[in-house]
Amino acid sequence: MSAHTISTNPVKRLISVDRFLTFIRIFLVTMIVVGFLAFIWQQIDADNPFARWRNPGARGLTGDQFKGLIVSGLSQGSMYGLIALGYSMVYGVLGFINFAHGEVFMVGAMTGFIASDKFQANGMWESNFLLCLALIIVMAIFFSTFTAVVMERVAYRPLRSSPRLIPLITSIGVSFFIQNFVLGLFGPATKSYPRLPEWLSKQRSIFTFEIAGTRLLVLAVAAVSMTALWYFVERTKTGKAMRAVAEDKEIAALMGIDVNRTIVTTFAVGGAMAGVGGILWGLMFRSVTHMTGFLPGVKAFTAAVVGGIGNLGGAMAGGISLGSAESIAPLIILEPLGVPGVSQLKDAVAFTVLVLVLLFRPSGLFGERLSSEDRA
Amino acid sequence: MSAAAALLPSSALHQDWRKVFRWGLICGGSLIALCLVGMPVELDRREIVERYLSLGYVSVLLVPICAGWVAATQIVLEGFESRKQGLYDLVTGLLVGVLGGGGLSLLMVALDSWNLRDPLVNWSPKLLRFLTYENGMGFGAGAWIITCGVLGLAGASLHVVPRVVRRVVAIVLMGLLALSVLESAVSDLSEGFRLEWLADLIYAKKGGLTLTSALVVGIVMAVVAALTDGRVKAVTNRYREMEGMERQKASIVLFAVVAVLCIVLPIFLGKIMNELLANVGIFLLLALGLNIVVGLAGLLDLGYVAFFAVGGYTTAVLTSPNSPWFAPELHFGVSLIFVVIFAAIVGLIIGAPVIRMRGDYLAIVTLGFGEIIRLLFMSDWLGPYFGGAQGITNVPGVDLGFATVKGTDPRSVFYLVLFFCVIAIYVSWRLQASRLGRAWMAIREDEQVAEAMGINTVSAKLMAFVVGAVLAAFSGAVLAAKVGSIFPTSFMILVSIIILVVVIVGGMGNIAGVLVGSVVLIGVLGGPKQPGLLQEFQNFKLLIYGILLVFMMLKRPEGLVPSARRSRELHQDEFLQDAWLKGDKLGIDDDEIETGHVEEESR
Numbered sequence: 001m002s003a004h005t006i007s008t009n010p011v012k013r014l015i016s017v018d019r020f021l022t023f024i025r026i027f028l029v030t031m032i033v034v035g036f037l038a039f040i041w042q043q044i045d046a047d048n049p050f051a052r053w054r055n056p057g058a059r060g061l062t063g064d065q066f067k068g069l070i071v072s073g074l075s076q077g078s079m080y081g082l083i084a085l086g087y088s089m090v091y092g093v094l095g096f097i098n099f100a101h102g103e104v105f106m107v108g109a110m111t112g113f114i115a116s117d118k119f120q121a122n123g124m125w126e127s128n129f130l131l132c133l134a135l136i137i138v139m140a141i142f143f144s145t146f147t148a149v150v151m152e153r154v155a156y157r158p159l160r161s162s163p164r165l166i167p168l169i170t171s172i173g174v175s176f177f178i179q180n181f182v183l184g185l186f187g188p189a190t191k192s193y194p195r196l197p198e199w200l201s202k203q204r205s206i207f208t209f210e211i212a213g214t215r216l217l218v219l220a221v222a223a224v225s226m227t228a229l230w231y232f233v234e235r236t237k238t239g240k241a242m243r244a245v246a247e248d249k250e251i252a253a254l255m256g257i258d259v260n261r262t263i264v265t266t267f268a269v270g271g272a273m274a275g276v277g278g279i280l281w282g283l284m285f286r287s288v289t290h291m292t293g294f295l296p297g298v299k300a301f302t303a304a305v306v307g308g309i310g311n312l313g314g315a316m317a318g319g320i321s322l323g324s325a326e327s328i329a330p331l332i333i334l335e336p337l338g339v340p341g342v343s344q345l346k347d348a349v350a351f352t353v354l355v356l357v358l359l360f361r362p363s364g365l366f367g368e369r370l371s372s373e374d375r376a
Numbered sequence: 377m378s379a380a381a382a383l384l385p386s387s388a389l390h391q392d393w394r395k396v397f398r399w400g401l402i403c404g405g406s407l408i409a410l411c412l413v414g415m416p417v418e419l420d421r422r423e424i425v426e427r428y429l430s431l432g433y434v435s436v437l438l439v440p441i442c443a444g445w446v447a448a449t450q451i452v453l454e455g456f457e458s459r460k461q462g463l464y465d466l467v468t469g470l471l472v473g474v475l476g477g478g479g480l481s482l483l484m485v486a487l488d489s490w491n492l493r494d495p496l497v498n499w500s501p502k503l504l505r506f507l508t509y510e511n512g513m514g515f516g517a518g519a520w521i522i523t524c525g526v527l528g529l530a531g532a533s534l535h536v537v538p539r540v541v542r543r544v545v546a547i548v549l550m551g552l553l554a555l556s557v558l559e560s561a562v563s564d565l566s567e568g569f570r571l572e573w574l575a576d577l578i579y580a581k582k583g584g585l586t587l588t589s590a591l592v593v594g595i596v597m598a599v600v601a602a603l604t605d606g607r608v609k610a611v612t613n614r615y616r617e618m619e620g621m622e623r624q625k626a627s628i629v630l631f632a633v634v635a636v637l638c639i640v641l642p643i644f645l646g647k648i649m650n651e652l653l654a655n656v657g658i659f660l661l662l663a664l665g666l667n668i669v670v671g672l673a674g675l676l677d678l679g680y681v682a683f684f685a686v687g688g689y690t691t692a693v694l695t696s697p698n699s700p701w702f703a704p705e706l707h708f709g710v711s712l713i714f715v716v717i718f719a720a721i722v723g724l725i726i727g728a729p730v731i732r733m734r735g736d737y738l739a740i741v742t743l744g745f746g747e748i749i750r751l752l753f754m755s756d757w758l759g760p761y762f763g764g765a766q767g768i769t770n771v772p773g774v775d776l777g778f779a780t781v782k783g784t785d786p787r788s789v790f791y792l793v794l795f796f797c798v799i800a801i802y803v804s805w806r807l808q809a810s811r812l813g814r815a816w817m818a819i820r821e822d823e824q825v826a827e828a829m830g831i832n833t834v835s836a837k838l839m840a841f842v843v844g845a846v847l848a849a850f851s852g853a854v855l856a857a858k859v860g861s862i863f864p865t866s867f868m869i870l871v872s873i874i875i876l877v878v879v880i881v882g883g884m885g886n887i888a889g890v891l892v893g894s895v896v897l898i899g900v901l902g903g904p905k906q907p908g909l910l911q912e913f914q915n916f917k918l919l920i921y922g923i924l925l926v927f928m929m930l931k932r933p934e935g936l937v938p939s940a941r942r943s944r945e946l947h948q949d950e951f952l953q954d955a956w957l958k959g960d961k962l963g964i965d966d967d968e969i970e971t972g973h974v975e976e977e978s979r
Binding site: 017020021024096097114117154155158159161162163164165166167168169170172173174175176177178179180181183184185186187294298301302305339340341342344345347348351352354355358359362 | 409412413414415494495496497498674676678724728729731733735736737739740741743744745747748751752754755756757759834835838869873876877880915916918919921922923924925926929930933946949
């Protein structure tokens, strides 16, 4: 008797919310599928009624347009990936979102602007571009790393044992501070990077892809930095220490690892990657303001979540997927659904991707790697 | 330097040099940063004491005082005796100040010899003139080193002098500063009461206190401060220790006084002050709503502006004849019903997907929603319905029959917003102690435990979102009626973050804290676009908001006016440690210790 009463069905609560979420999931997936099907139809034959249904002016994309979208998505995405690495590493080690990481990226881009502007003024930019590029990258890395390390020392270290949301709120304050500090120092005007030399920026054709030299440069630099980072984290002793601290701080300390120093290194490495990302941003979009860091920062965090937070390869892959989604989705899903002015919705797409990932697979596409206490 | 040496300095010159240099560097660095950001020069326009002191100089002079104070603060480890502070600390403060002044002098030399105007916009002859006081380099450098040294010393000496002196000095300085900041409010008020002579007496014609009035007011304040020493604290303590009915009575009296002030004061205030009050009210309403979401339920909603936008747009669409798609031209009161409905629906839609997420993911996703809503209102896609970037214009005022509330009459807007604020305060106050409010607080403290205790966390969190959304939407509705038009640019993420700062600086989870926070921050510094009393701060208020947020999180996460429960949560470790050190009756611990002894003995 008593056994029977104990094993009553577990109370089914929260049904309405679950239903609503399921509804949202189904709705979003349906929209994506319908949009995509309409796109395929319009590619096959722009004149069929399904393609005309929502988007009467449908013409479909040419192959070159499509390739262009892919290339721009890739280069944009590799930049997100570089920033996302910083989010991912800090989240892996300390378990909080360093909201101010986007500002570290902005500092890199700003440094790049100031240096390249000076280089252009004395003619070195034209005559000796590669040296200039190397120099501005080194400078951007230096200042971004400096910003990240100071940030950790001043704002985050005293909060290491406080509840998770406290450092997050602090980092919002830090981000606000850096933005407006840079605004005060350098003024509100939009700063434009000098034009790249012609031999570099001209269109090239690789495997039938028409690629602007700038994008090629961005991809190359991103690949090199990513490889360097991979080597550092997976093959050096410091990298090993970082992984150990990310796994469990106390045990790492017991094993003789200087936890404080390792955390600083983590911030420094993340800052360096963001600095490189900042330079690439400047070369590609050629304009920087004090607000440059905000949207790429949030999107890079999205990329880190998409790839699985704490997972470095995942961060890069997440960045590239997000960048591609952002450049392709408006045209192959939203436009066939009859949404006008889709390019304005690029940012909205990025946030929607974040919501989608968190709804369907909160641990990211490639799995999270978090310490035991953060996994809850 | 070892800890022992820091505890027992043998002579005043036996300094902890690393500490001195560190704080000296920080002091000099912040001074240089302050100058390069352009704050002193821009604030120089605002006089504090006529001809003698401007806000610009105050901003610079405060730095060495603070640096001296902090550098001379001794860190007393738990359980150690504190050292009596004296000459040693004064020397620390002096050295820190001198180093800071040295930093400024270096900046001066650099300003004179190089031109870095190109990247650094504030690298100007104006800054040099400000620093040298137009008296040449040598004078400037010497004066700054001496002044900063003295101020550092003054900062450090605050540790040494008796408590009463410290209090008097602090009150006089703060009081004078406040009086001068409140200049426009005071003159406005005295005009309203037909007491113009009073304002003329206190303030100089071109702004700022006159020297005589500064001295007189300072002395009066000093006397008052010295006389009331200890009494204010006694009163607040008595209030704090009241319980049940007594406390409720006191609170009601307090609120009645504030309410009467709120109703009577605007009658005597001019247009600009009323406009300011109306802005404060709008943000107070938002802050009260966010207080429920963040303060009570502990859900860090960074996209709170979305609900503000929903309120604004709903009102605009339903009342304005210029609404592009659907213009029923309803009355404001009728549209409020729809505002509530739509806000609740949007609250549910945004709330449902994020509710199961970790706290920090929730923050980012809500931020995303806040941005998405703005982008949608701005896009061409919804442009035909909501007017796109042009927004919706010609939103009519609120016709009450006997009067019309509209932006040109800020006093009426203030009363309207006051009405909503009173509702919001009442709702938050009643909710706090209700079953739902207690559920929120339990979730904030520990979600798993709350769930195990049988709280339906999902519906409680959704309710928090809905209540918060409705309050924010009211605020948006008032904004629409006040401004007379609605644009997507009024709903930047910035708004959410400023409200977050207001709630955190005031005190999360505490209505009085939120009141204080919004009056002080929005009133003095201003909102995202609205100017406050210190209009000169316009370009720097976001910087200051950022610094404030970081500072509060590091030093006082419970806010200026903390809620007792929240501050206990945040300082739980310290409470336990203190209790343990004092040998307080933490029942279980003592028992365990004793039984441990017994076991050992029995072996």
